[in-house]
Amino acid sequence: MASLYEKLGGKPAIETAVDKFYVKVLADDTVNHFFTETDMDKQREHQTKFLSYALGGPNQYSGTSMEKAHEGMNIKPEHFNAIAGHLNETLEELEVSEEDRDQVMEKIGALAPHIMHK
Numbered sequence: 001m002a003s004l005y006e007k008l009g010g011k012p013a014i015e016t017a018v019d020k021f022y023v024k025v026l027a028d029d030t031v032n033h034f035f036t037e038t039d040m041d042k043q044r045e046h047q048t049k050f051l052s053y054a055l056g057g058p059n060q061y062s063g064t065s066m067e068k069a070h071e072g073m074n075i076k077p078e079h080f081n082a083i084a085g086h087l088n089e090t091l092e093e094l095e096v097s098e099e100d101r102d103q104v105m106e107k108i109g110a111l112a113p114h115i116m117h118k
């Protein structure tokens with residue numbers, strides 16, 4: 001079955017999604033402080049990898065690599081949920097169906113224990 005990544009149009013579509021997601025994350029005081037030390041290029045890289053993961057594209061991560069990437073950040077449920085919410089909204093704006101969005105949220109949620117409280 002085609003991944004949502006392919007269904008949306010692959011890499012170029014992800015780039016459009018990243019533009020939207022990026023604006024939302026950086027405008028949100030709940031989470032933007034996590035990124036104050038991150039330069040713009042790295043930030044786009046994070047958002048691109050994040051979205052690519054969420055939509056089932058290349059760059060799939062193990063729980064262990066996600067634990068390492070978020071070590072020392074002490075990400076709490078409210079942070080995680082804020083990021084997930086921005087992702088859901090971005091996909092809604094791109095007219096991704098609710099059914100497909102639910103699947104994405106499930107996939108992201110499965111990583112939560114590896115990302116939070118590290």
Ligand code: HEM
Nearest residue numbers: 031034035038042046049050053069075079080083108111
């Ligand atoms: C399922 C959810 C998430 C995924 C798949 C994900 C993915 C990633 C990846 C792949 C990296 C490593 C980037 C690299 O070094 O190339 C990373 C780093 C990072 N993540 Fe996440 N992330 C998730 C959730 C979050 C959340 C909820 C936050 C904060 C609210 C967050 C903040 C960060 C920050 C600040 C970095 C380091 C960026 C830097 O300074 O280089 N991530 N994430």
